[in-house]
Amino acid sequence: VVKPHLACKMEKTLIDYYLLQDKESILTIAECPALYDSLNPLEKALLIEILIQAGKKDMAIAYGRRLRDASLKNKLTASQQNRKFDTILSLNVLKIEKEGIEELKQEQVHVSDMSSVSTMNAYAPMRA
Numbered sequence: 669v670v671k672p673h674l675a676c677k678m679e680k681t682l683i684d685y686y687l688l689q690d691k692e693s694i695l696t697i698a699e700c701p702a703l704y705d706s707l708n709p710l711e712k713a714l715l716i717e718i719l720i721q722a723g724k725k726d727m728a729i730a731y732g733r734r735l736r737d738a739s740l741k742n743k744l745t746a747s748q749q750n751r752k753f754d755t756i757l758s759l760n761v762l763k764i765e766k767e768g769i770e771e772l773k774q775e776q777v778h779v780s781d782m783s784s785v786s787t788m789n790a791y792a793p794m795r796a
Contacts, residue, residue: 682711686718694718698727709735 674684685693697703698715707715712735719728744752 682707682715686714691718691722695722695724698724698731704731704734709739 671688674680674688677684680688680693682694682697685691685697694715695718697707698719704712704715712731716728716732716735719725719731
């Protein structure tokens with residue numbers, strides 16, 4: 669079901685090529701280090717898998733080391749992870765509060781519109 673849609677995409681990602689089983693396009697990406705650097709970790713892991721399947725073991729090992737080194741370099745301590753998690757939670761709380769305030773404002777406008785209509789109806793002449 670998904671393959672026809674992926675095949676028609678103008679700009680495909682490595683994951684698109686992977687799902688389409690287009691190993692040639694993935695190997696083309698592997699040949700260009702700049703393209704490899706633009707991939708996210710999941711795409712890099714998939715590319716390494718395809719390199720191994722294609723028998724390009726040396727390239728797979730080199731890219732695997734780069735992925736491992738980047739992972740170790742970006743590793744957060746438990747306290748850093750907790751701080752990041754707490755920050756995200758507090759941002760979500762702020763977003764929810766802001767949405768709640770906006771909702772209350774909308775309700776106030778709606779209620780004031782309703783009271784204006786009620787006032788106008790009270791003063792409107794009765795029709796027979």
